[in-house]
Amino acid sequence: STPISRVPKGGEGRATHTHTHAHSLYHKRLSIDGRQLNLEVFDPCSQSSETRCILEEPVDWADGFVVVYNINDRTSFINAKNILLQIREARMDNCKGSVPVCLVGNKQDLCYARGVREEEGRCLAQENRCSFQEVSAAEGYQDIANLFTQLIRQVMEHLKYRADRRRYSGSKSMAKLINNVFGKRRKSV
Numbered sequence: 279s280t281p282i283s284r285v286p287k288g289g290e291g292r293a294t295h296t297h298t299h300a301h302s303l304y305h306k307r308l309s310i311d312g313r314q315l316n317l318e319v320f321d322p323c324s325q326s327s328e329t330r331c332i333l334e335e336p337v338d339w340a341d342g343f344v345v346v347y348n349i350n351d352r353t354s355f356i357n358a359k360n361i362l363l364q365i366r367e368a369r370m371d372n373c374k375g376s377v378p379v380c381l382v383g384n385k386q387d388l389c390y391a392r393g394v395r396e397e398e399g400r401c402l403a404q405e406n407r408c409s410f411q412e413v414s415a416a417e418g419y420q421d422i423a424n425l426f427t428q429l430i431r432q433v434m435e436h437l438k439y440r441a442d443r444r445r446y447s448g449s450k451s452m453a454k455l456i457n458n459v460f461g462k463r464r465k466s467v
């Protein structure tokens with residue numbers, strides 16, 4: 279499945295958890311680099327049996343995505359590919375801009391029965407300009423916890439960059455406006 283973000287199983291507890299047949303929505307409080315964060319984690323239901331994946335509304339509000347496939351299930355890899363495409367297209371259509379994405383190949387412990395080469399995962403990530411990692415949720419949650427921490431750091435940087443840019447272009451256009459109004463008047467006086 280493709281969590282927008284997810285508290286790894288065996289990791290710290292969930293503060294609240296809403297579950298429907300279609301998805302789970304978690305609320306998680308955590309501290310990263312001394313900052314207190316309130317995360318909303320949307321985890322869609324399993325989509326492994328469908329080739330057409332539906333991301334639902336988080337594509338509009340999420341600040342980051344974790345796209346997960348199973349390294350011994352080629353269909354899940356194709357689904358992941360479609361989801362990455364959907365994220366890109368939906369964000370472009372809505373003019374929301376790109377957001378940090380991490381592609382994850384899970385079940386690394388079953389690599390003897392691998393259906394997707396690590397290189398294929400890496401290439402797909404490169405094509406989509408996102409980070410990539412193979413993990414094994416069965417063997418431990420630490421790698422996955424680190425992966426989420428990294429993604430959250432990227433999200434914070436991205437949000438800061440976007441806010442700075444907005445502030446800069448805002449002040450630039452404000453300066454232009456002031457110049458247009460008072461600059462001209464000063465000339466005519």
Ligand SMILES: Nc1nc2c(ncn2[C@@H]2O[C@H](COP(=O)(O)OP(=O)(O)OP(=O)(O)O)[C@@H](O)[C@H]2O)c(=O)[nH]1
Nearest residue numbers: 279322323324384385386387388413414415416417
């Ligand atoms: N061997 C192995 N099995 C895993 C690993 N991660 C998950 N599983 C197993 O895969 C099955 C599906 O795991 P889930 O966590 O339910 O996967 P999901 O994609 O969230 O599925 P949904 O809950 O339907 O969305 C379970 O039987 C897990 O025990 C892994 O890293 N290695």
